[in-house]
Amino acid sequence: MAERVVAESGERRIDRVAVLGAGSWGTTFAKVLADAGTQVCLWARRAHVAETVERKRVNEEYLPGVTLPGTLKATDDSAEALSGADAVVLAVPSQTLRENLASWRPLLPEGVTLVSLAKGVELSTLKRMSQVIAEVADVAADRVAVVSGPNLAKEIALEQPTATVLACSDHDRVVALQRACSTGYFRPYTNTDLVGVEVAGACKNVIALACGVASGLGYGSNTMSTLITRGLAETGRLGAALGADPMTFAGLAGMGDLAATCISPLSRNRTFGERLGRGESLAEAQRAAHGQVAEGVKSCTALRELAKRHGVEMPIAEVVHRVCHEDLDPVPAAAELLGREPKPE
Numbered sequence: 001m002a003e004r005v006v007a008e009s010g011e012r013r014i015d016r017v018a019v020l021g022a023g024s025w026g027t028t029f030a031k032v033l034a035d036a037g038t039q040v041c042l043w044a045r046r047a048h049v050a051e052t053v054e055r056k057r058v059n060e061e062y063l064p065g066v067t068l069p070g071t072l073k074a075t076d077d078s079a080e081a082l083s084g085a086d087a088v089v090l091a092v093p094s095q096t097l098r099e100n101l102a103s104w105r106p107l108l109p110e111g112v113t114l115v116s117l118a119k120g121v122e123l124s125t126l127k128r129m130s131q132v133i134a135e136v137a138d139v140a141a142d143r144v145a146v147v148s149g150p151n152l153a154k155e156i157a158l159e160q161p162t163a164t165v166l167a168c169s170d171h172d173r174v175v176a177l178q179r180a181c182s183t184g185y186f187r188p189y190t191n192t193d194l195v196g197v198e199v200a201g202a203c204k205n206v207i208a209l210a211c212g213v214a215s216g217l218g219y220g221s222n223t224m225s226t227l228i229t230r231g232l233a234e235t236g237r238l239g240a241a242l243g244a245d246p247m248t249f250a251g252l253a254g255m256g257d258l259a260a261t262c263i264s265p266l267s268r269n270r271t272f273g274e275r276l277g278r279g280e281s282l283a284e285a286q287r288a289a290h291g292q293v294a295e296g297v298k299s300c301t302a303l304r305e306l307a308k309r310h311g312v313e314m315p316i317a318e319v320v321h322r323v324c325h326e327d328l329d330p331v332p333a334a335a336e337l338l339g340r341e342p343k344p345e
Protein backbone atom coordinates (compact mmCIF):
# COMPACT_ATOMS: atom_id res chain seq x y z
CA MET A 1 0.00 0.00 0.00
CA ALA A 2 1.58 3.32 -1.01
CA GLU A 3 0.96 6.95 -0.01
CA ARG A 4 -1.54 6.40 2.78
CA VAL A 5 -3.87 9.40 3.04
CA VAL A 6 -6.04 9.91 6.12
CA ALA A 7 -9.54 10.03 4.66
CA GLU A 8 -11.17 12.48 7.12
CA SER A 9 -8.53 15.22 7.03
CA GLY A 10 -7.01 14.59 3.60
CA GLU A 11 -3.64 14.72 5.36
CA ARG A 12 -0.84 12.93 3.53
CA ARG A 13 1.04 10.46 5.74
CA ILE A 14 4.38 8.76 5.58
CA ASP A 15 4.18 5.81 7.97
CA ARG A 16 6.62 3.36 6.44
CA VAL A 17 9.98 4.20 4.87
CA ALA A 18 12.60 2.18 3.01
CA VAL A 19 16.13 3.53 3.44
CA LEU A 20 18.32 2.19 0.64
CA GLY A 21 22.00 2.34 1.58
CA ALA A 22 23.40 1.46 5.00
CA GLY A 23 26.47 3.72 5.04
CA SER A 24 26.99 6.45 7.66
CA TRP A 25 24.15 8.74 6.66
CA GLY A 26 21.68 6.09 5.52
CA THR A 27 22.00 4.23 8.82
CA THR A 28 21.80 7.45 10.84
CA PHE A 29 18.78 8.76 8.93
CA ALA A 30 17.08 5.37 9.42
CA LYS A 31 17.67 5.79 13.18
CA VAL A 32 16.18 9.31 13.08
CA LEU A 33 13.06 8.01 11.31
CA ALA A 34 12.71 5.11 13.75
CA ASP A 35 13.17 7.47 16.72
CA ALA A 36 10.42 9.66 15.23
CA GLY A 37 8.07 6.65 15.41
CA THR A 38 8.14 5.84 11.69
CA GLN A 39 8.42 2.19 10.55
CA VAL A 40 11.76 1.82 8.79
CA CYS A 41 13.45 -0.91 6.80
CA LEU A 42 17.13 -0.32 6.03
CA TRP A 43 18.62 -2.01 2.97
CA ALA A 44 22.32 -2.92 3.03
CA ARG A 45 24.30 -4.11 0.01
CA ARG A 46 26.14 -6.68 2.07
CA ALA A 47 24.16 -9.36 3.89
CA HIS A 48 26.43 -9.34 6.96
CA VAL A 49 25.77 -5.60 7.53
CA ALA A 50 21.98 -6.16 7.53
CA GLU A 51 22.37 -9.22 9.69
CA THR A 52 24.50 -7.40 12.30
CA VAL A 53 22.03 -4.52 12.45
CA GLU A 54 19.18 -7.01 13.01
CA ARG A 55 21.04 -9.16 15.53
CA LYS A 56 23.31 -6.74 17.42
CA ARG A 57 21.55 -3.38 16.75
CA VAL A 58 24.78 -1.88 15.44
CA ASN A 59 26.39 -0.99 12.10
CA GLU A 60 29.95 -1.83 13.09
CA GLU A 61 31.60 -0.60 9.92
CA TYR A 62 29.95 2.82 9.56
CA LEU A 63 28.62 3.74 13.02
CA PRO A 64 30.61 1.78 15.60
CA GLY A 65 29.45 2.30 19.18
CA VAL A 66 25.98 3.57 18.27
CA THR A 67 23.06 1.44 19.41
CA LEU A 68 20.30 1.41 16.82
CA PRO A 69 16.61 1.38 17.80
CA GLY A 70 14.97 -2.02 18.35
CA THR A 71 12.20 -1.08 15.91
CA LEU A 72 14.62 -0.60 13.00
CA LYS A 73 14.48 -3.49 10.53
CA ALA A 74 17.35 -4.31 8.18
CA THR A 75 17.65 -6.54 5.12
CA ASP A 76 19.83 -7.13 2.07
CA ASP A 77 16.70 -7.82 0.01
CA SER A 78 15.60 -4.59 -1.71
CA ALA A 79 12.14 -6.03 -2.53
CA GLU A 80 11.54 -6.67 1.15
CA ALA A 81 12.72 -3.16 2.10
CA LEU A 82 10.53 -1.50 -0.53
CA SER A 83 7.36 -3.48 0.06
CA GLY A 84 4.59 -1.17 1.29
CA ALA A 85 6.85 1.88 1.59
CA ASP A 86 5.28 5.36 1.53
CA ALA A 87 8.69 6.93 1.01
CA VAL A 88 12.02 5.66 -0.31
CA VAL A 89 15.18 7.31 0.96
CA LEU A 90 18.13 7.01 -1.42
CA ALA A 91 21.31 6.91 0.69
CA VAL A 92 23.96 5.94 -1.85
CA PRO A 93 26.78 8.00 -3.41
CA SER A 94 25.83 10.55 -6.11
CA GLN A 95 27.83 8.87 -8.84
CA THR A 96 26.18 5.45 -8.34
CA LEU A 97 22.65 6.67 -7.62
CA ARG A 98 21.47 6.38 -11.25
CA GLU A 99 22.59 2.77 -11.53
CA ASN A 100 21.27 1.86 -8.05
CA LEU A 101 17.86 3.42 -8.66
CA ALA A 102 17.51 1.83 -12.10
CA SER A 103 17.83 -1.58 -10.45
CA TRP A 104 15.17 -0.70 -7.84
CA ARG A 105 12.75 0.99 -10.23
CA PRO A 106 10.54 -2.05 -10.94
CA LEU A 107 10.07 -2.46 -7.16
CA LEU A 108 9.01 1.12 -6.35
CA PRO A 109 5.50 1.28 -4.85
CA GLU A 110 3.06 3.42 -6.83
CA GLY A 111 2.95 7.09 -5.80
CA VAL A 112 5.89 6.69 -3.40
CA THR A 113 7.82 9.80 -2.29
CA LEU A 114 11.47 9.62 -3.37
CA VAL A 115 13.97 11.25 -1.02
CA SER A 116 17.60 12.01 -1.83
CA LEU A 117 20.26 12.18 0.88
CA ALA A 118 23.11 12.53 -1.63
CA LYS A 119 25.10 15.74 -2.01
CA GLY A 120 26.65 15.85 -5.43
CA VAL A 121 26.29 16.51 -9.15
CA GLU A 122 26.39 13.63 -11.62
CA LEU A 123 29.67 13.76 -13.50
CA SER A 124 28.42 12.22 -16.74
CA THR A 125 25.33 14.49 -17.14
CA LEU A 126 25.93 17.47 -14.78
CA LYS A 127 22.47 16.81 -13.32
CA ARG A 128 21.41 17.37 -9.73
CA MET A 129 20.33 14.29 -7.78
CA SER A 130 16.62 15.19 -7.83
CA GLN A 131 16.83 15.47 -11.64
CA VAL A 132 18.51 12.07 -11.90
CA ILE A 133 15.86 10.53 -9.62
CA ALA A 134 12.88 12.00 -11.51
CA GLU A 135 14.41 10.84 -14.79
CA VAL A 136 15.29 7.29 -13.74
CA ALA A 137 12.09 6.65 -11.77
CA ASP A 138 10.11 8.42 -14.53
CA VAL A 139 8.11 10.52 -12.05
CA ALA A 140 7.09 14.17 -11.87
CA ALA A 141 9.58 16.51 -10.15
CA ASP A 142 7.16 17.11 -7.25
CA ARG A 143 7.48 13.47 -6.17
CA VAL A 144 11.14 14.04 -5.24
CA ALA A 145 12.42 15.55 -1.96
CA VAL A 146 15.95 16.34 -0.85
CA VAL A 147 17.46 16.34 2.66
CA SER A 148 20.41 18.70 3.16
CA GLY A 149 21.88 20.66 6.05
CA PRO A 150 24.68 20.64 8.64
CA ASN A 151 24.28 16.90 9.17
CA LEU A 152 27.48 15.12 10.11
CA ALA A 153 26.14 11.59 10.57
CA LYS A 154 28.14 10.66 13.65
CA GLU A 155 26.91 13.66 15.67
CA ILE A 156 23.28 12.97 14.76
CA ALA A 157 23.66 9.28 15.56
CA LEU A 158 24.84 10.40 19.02
CA GLU A 159 21.65 12.49 19.22
CA GLN A 160 23.43 15.83 19.33
CA PRO A 161 20.87 18.54 18.39
CA THR A 162 20.80 19.65 14.77
CA ALA A 163 18.47 20.99 12.11
CA THR A 164 18.16 20.29 8.42
CA VAL A 165 16.25 21.31 5.30
CA LEU A 166 13.73 19.14 3.47
CA ALA A 167 13.24 20.54 -0.02
CA CYS A 168 10.35 19.55 -2.28
CA SER A 169 8.01 21.46 -4.58
CA ASP A 170 4.96 19.58 -3.19
CA HIS A 171 4.08 21.21 0.15
CA ASP A 172 1.88 18.38 1.52
CA ARG A 173 4.46 15.77 0.63
CA VAL A 174 7.31 17.58 2.36
CA VAL A 175 5.21 18.29 5.45
CA ALA A 176 4.44 14.56 5.70
CA LEU A 177 8.16 13.84 5.45
CA GLN A 178 8.86 16.50 8.08
CA ARG A 179 6.48 14.76 10.49
CA ALA A 180 8.07 11.39 9.72
CA CYS A 181 11.59 12.50 10.68
CA SER A 182 11.16 15.07 13.47
CA THR A 183 12.70 14.02 16.78
CA GLY A 184 13.87 15.71 19.98
CA TYR A 185 17.37 15.99 18.49
CA PHE A 186 16.61 16.45 14.77
CA ARG A 187 14.58 19.43 13.54
CA PRO A 188 13.76 19.53 9.82
CA TYR A 189 12.60 22.76 8.13
CA THR A 190 10.78 22.69 4.79
CA ASN A 191 11.83 24.64 1.71
CA THR A 192 10.60 24.65 -1.91
CA ASP A 193 13.95 25.67 -3.46
CA LEU A 194 15.37 22.34 -4.61
CA VAL A 195 17.86 23.98 -6.94
CA GLY A 196 19.40 26.11 -4.20
CA VAL A 197 19.46 23.32 -1.63
CA GLU A 198 21.12 20.86 -4.02
CA VAL A 199 23.64 23.35 -5.42
CA ALA A 200 24.61 24.32 -1.86
CA GLY A 201 24.99 20.65 -0.82
CA ALA A 202 27.24 19.81 -3.76
CA CYS A 203 29.39 22.95 -3.58
CA LYS A 204 30.09 22.80 0.16
CA ASN A 205 31.91 19.48 -0.27
CA VAL A 206 34.29 21.12 -2.74
CA ILE A 207 34.90 24.11 -0.47
CA ALA A 208 35.51 21.68 2.43
CA LEU A 209 38.15 19.94 0.33
CA ALA A 210 39.81 23.35 -0.17
CA CYS A 211 39.68 24.03 3.59
CA GLY A 212 41.19 20.61 4.24
CA VAL A 213 44.02 21.32 1.82
CA ALA A 214 44.62 24.68 3.54
CA SER A 215 44.68 22.98 6.93
CA GLY A 216 47.10 20.32 5.64
CA LEU A 217 49.37 23.16 4.52
CA GLY A 218 49.28 24.51 8.07
CA TYR A 219 47.14 27.58 7.38
CA GLY A 220 44.86 28.90 10.13
CA SER A 221 41.47 30.46 10.75
CA ASN A 222 41.84 33.49 8.45
CA THR A 223 42.44 31.21 5.49
CA MET A 224 39.49 28.96 6.45
CA SER A 225 37.18 31.91 6.86
CA THR A 226 38.30 33.36 3.54
CA LEU A 227 37.64 30.06 1.75
CA ILE A 228 34.25 29.62 3.45
CA THR A 229 33.11 33.15 2.59
CA ARG A 230 34.42 33.25 -0.97
CA GLY A 231 33.18 29.67 -1.40
CA LEU A 232 29.72 30.83 -0.46
CA ALA A 233 30.03 33.67 -2.98
CA GLU A 234 30.82 31.30 -5.85
CA THR A 235 28.13 28.85 -4.72
CA GLY A 236 25.62 31.71 -4.79
CA ARG A 237 26.74 32.76 -8.28
CA LEU A 238 26.18 29.27 -9.65
CA GLY A 239 22.86 29.02 -7.81
CA ALA A 240 21.69 32.33 -9.29
CA ALA A 241 22.58 31.16 -12.80
CA LEU A 242 20.53 27.98 -12.23
CA GLY A 243 17.51 29.82 -10.82
CA ALA A 244 17.99 29.25 -7.05
CA ASP A 245 16.57 31.54 -4.38
CA PRO A 246 19.53 33.56 -3.01
CA MET A 247 18.11 33.30 0.54
CA THR A 248 18.69 29.53 0.51
CA PHE A 249 22.45 30.13 0.69
CA ALA A 250 22.08 32.03 3.96
CA GLY A 251 20.17 29.11 5.51
CA LEU A 252 20.93 25.69 6.97
CA ALA A 253 21.54 24.03 3.61
CA GLY A 254 23.80 26.92 2.58
CA MET A 255 25.96 28.64 5.19
CA GLY A 256 24.95 26.08 7.85
CA ASP A 257 26.23 23.04 6.03
CA LEU A 258 29.21 24.88 4.56
CA ALA A 259 30.42 25.90 8.02
CA ALA A 260 29.88 22.44 9.57
CA THR A 261 31.67 20.62 6.76
CA CYS A 262 34.57 23.06 6.43
CA ILE A 263 35.24 23.16 10.18
CA SER A 264 34.61 19.61 11.39
CA PRO A 265 37.31 16.94 11.57
CA LEU A 266 34.43 14.45 11.07
CA SER A 267 33.93 15.63 7.47
CA ARG A 268 35.23 13.11 4.96
CA ASN A 269 35.72 15.89 2.39
CA ARG A 270 37.73 18.09 4.74
CA THR A 271 39.80 15.11 5.90
CA PHE A 272 40.46 14.08 2.30
CA GLY A 273 41.63 17.62 1.46
CA GLU A 274 43.87 17.68 4.52
CA ARG A 275 45.66 14.57 3.28
CA LEU A 276 46.23 16.20 -0.12
CA GLY A 277 47.51 19.34 1.61
CA ARG A 278 49.98 17.22 3.59
CA GLY A 279 51.38 15.91 0.33
CA GLU A 280 49.50 12.61 -0.16
CA SER A 281 48.45 11.67 -3.68
CA LEU A 282 44.82 11.28 -4.71
CA ALA A 283 45.23 7.49 -4.64
CA GLU A 284 46.72 7.57 -1.12
CA ALA A 285 43.91 9.80 0.17
CA GLN A 286 41.36 7.49 -1.49
CA ARG A 287 42.88 4.44 0.17
CA ALA A 288 42.76 6.17 3.56
CA ALA A 289 39.04 6.92 3.11
CA HIS A 290 38.35 3.14 3.37
CA GLY A 291 35.61 3.20 0.74
CA GLN A 292 33.67 6.04 2.39
CA VAL A 293 32.59 8.63 -0.10
CA ALA A 294 34.16 12.13 -0.30
CA GLU A 295 31.69 13.50 -2.84
CA GLY A 296 33.61 16.69 -3.60
CA VAL A 297 36.39 14.78 -5.35
CA LYS A 298 34.09 14.04 -8.28
CA SER A 299 31.67 16.94 -7.87
CA CYS A 300 34.49 19.49 -8.22
CA THR A 301 34.83 18.43 -11.85
CA ALA A 302 31.07 18.37 -12.46
CA LEU A 303 30.63 21.81 -10.85
CA ARG A 304 33.52 23.26 -12.83
CA GLU A 305 31.85 22.04 -16.05
CA LEU A 306 28.44 23.31 -14.94
CA ALA A 307 29.98 26.71 -14.13
CA LYS A 308 31.64 26.88 -17.55
CA ARG A 309 28.38 25.97 -19.25
CA HIS A 310 26.62 28.85 -17.48
CA GLY A 311 29.46 31.37 -17.75
CA VAL A 312 29.96 31.47 -13.97
CA GLU A 313 33.34 32.04 -12.32
CA MET A 314 34.13 29.42 -9.63
CA PRO A 315 37.83 29.84 -8.91
CA ILE A 316 37.92 27.64 -5.79
CA ALA A 317 36.15 24.73 -7.52
CA GLU A 318 38.51 25.18 -10.47
CA VAL A 319 41.61 24.97 -8.28
CA VAL A 320 40.24 22.04 -6.26
CA HIS A 321 39.63 20.16 -9.52
CA ARG A 322 43.19 20.82 -10.64
CA VAL A 323 44.69 19.77 -7.27
CA CYS A 324 42.64 16.55 -7.29
CA HIS A 325 42.86 15.60 -10.95
CA GLU A 326 45.63 17.56 -12.67
CA ASP A 327 48.43 17.25 -10.10
CA LEU A 328 48.45 20.96 -9.29
CA ASP A 329 50.59 21.39 -6.18
CA PRO A 330 48.59 22.90 -3.25
CA VAL A 331 51.13 25.68 -2.53
CA PRO A 332 51.03 27.30 -5.98
CA ALA A 333 47.27 26.59 -6.00
CA ALA A 334 46.83 28.95 -3.03
CA ALA A 335 49.11 31.54 -4.64
CA GLU A 336 47.08 31.29 -7.83
CA LEU A 337 43.83 32.01 -6.00
CA LEU A 338 45.30 35.07 -4.26
CA GLY A 339 47.05 36.31 -7.39
CA ARG A 340 43.87 36.66 -9.41
CA GLU A 341 42.90 40.01 -10.87
CA PRO A 342 41.93 42.48 -8.08
CA LYS A 343 38.18 43.15 -7.84
CA PRO A 344 35.51 44.59 -5.52
CA GLU A 345 33.85 42.20 -3.06
Ligand SMILES: NC(=O)c1ccc[n+]([C@@H]2O[C@H](COP(=O)([O-])OP(=O)(O)OC[C@H]3O[C@@H](n4cnc5c(N)ncnc54)[C@H](O)[C@@H]3O)[C@@H](O)[C@H]2O)c1
Residues within 6 Å of the ligand: 021, 022, 023, 024, 025, 026, 027, 045, 046, 062, 091, 092, 093, 094, 096, 100, 117, 118, 119, 120, 151, 152, 153, 154, 291, 292, 293, 295
Ligand atom coordinates in the same frame (compact mmCIF):
# COMPACT_ATOMS: atom_id res chain seq x y z
N1 LIG B 1 27.91 10.81 6.25
C1 LIG B 1 27.38 11.99 6.43
O1 LIG B 1 27.63 12.61 7.47
C2 LIG B 1 26.46 12.59 5.41
C3 LIG B 1 25.59 13.59 5.83
C4 LIG B 1 24.75 14.19 4.90
C5 LIG B 1 24.78 13.77 3.58
N2 LIG B 1 25.62 12.78 3.21
C6 LIG B 1 25.56 12.34 1.80
O2 LIG B 1 24.85 11.13 1.76
C7 LIG B 1 25.32 10.32 0.66
C8 LIG B 1 25.68 8.95 1.19
O3 LIG B 1 26.70 9.17 2.14
P1 LIG B 1 27.12 8.17 3.27
O4 LIG B 1 27.83 8.98 4.28
O5 LIG B 1 26.03 7.31 3.75
O6 LIG B 1 28.18 7.33 2.41
P2 LIG B 1 28.98 6.03 2.83
O7 LIG B 1 30.18 5.98 2.00
O8 LIG B 1 29.10 6.00 4.32
O9 LIG B 1 27.94 4.86 2.40
C9 LIG B 1 27.49 4.69 1.07
C10 LIG B 1 26.54 3.53 1.04
O10 LIG B 1 26.10 3.32 -0.31
C11 LIG B 1 26.19 1.94 -0.59
N3 LIG B 1 26.30 1.70 -2.05
C12 LIG B 1 25.32 1.18 -2.81
N4 LIG B 1 25.72 1.03 -4.06
C13 LIG B 1 26.98 1.47 -4.12
C14 LIG B 1 27.91 1.52 -5.17
N5 LIG B 1 27.63 1.11 -6.40
N6 LIG B 1 29.12 2.02 -4.89
C15 LIG B 1 29.42 2.45 -3.63
N7 LIG B 1 28.55 2.41 -2.60
C16 LIG B 1 27.34 1.91 -2.84
C17 LIG B 1 27.40 1.47 0.22
O11 LIG B 1 27.36 0.08 0.43
C18 LIG B 1 27.18 2.24 1.51
O12 LIG B 1 26.30 1.56 2.34
C19 LIG B 1 26.51 11.10 0.07
O13 LIG B 1 26.09 11.81 -1.05
C20 LIG B 1 26.90 12.07 1.17
O14 LIG B 1 27.47 13.27 0.65
C21 LIG B 1 26.44 12.17 4.09
Ligand SMILES: O=P(O)(O)OC[C@H](O)CO
Residues within 6 Å of the ligand: 119, 149, 150, 151, 152, 153, 205, 208, 257, 260, 261, 266, 267, 268, 269, 270, 293, 294, 295
Ligand atom coordinates in the same frame (compact mmCIF):
# COMPACT_ATOMS: atom_id res chain seq x y z
O1 LIG C 1 31.58 13.88 5.70
P1 LIG C 1 31.21 14.76 4.55
O2 LIG C 1 32.31 15.69 4.15
O3 LIG C 1 30.62 13.98 3.42
O4 LIG C 1 30.04 15.74 5.07
C1 LIG C 1 28.95 15.18 5.71
C2 LIG C 1 27.72 16.07 5.64
O5 LIG C 1 27.39 16.35 4.32
C3 LIG C 1 27.80 17.31 6.47
O6 LIG C 1 26.56 17.97 6.45
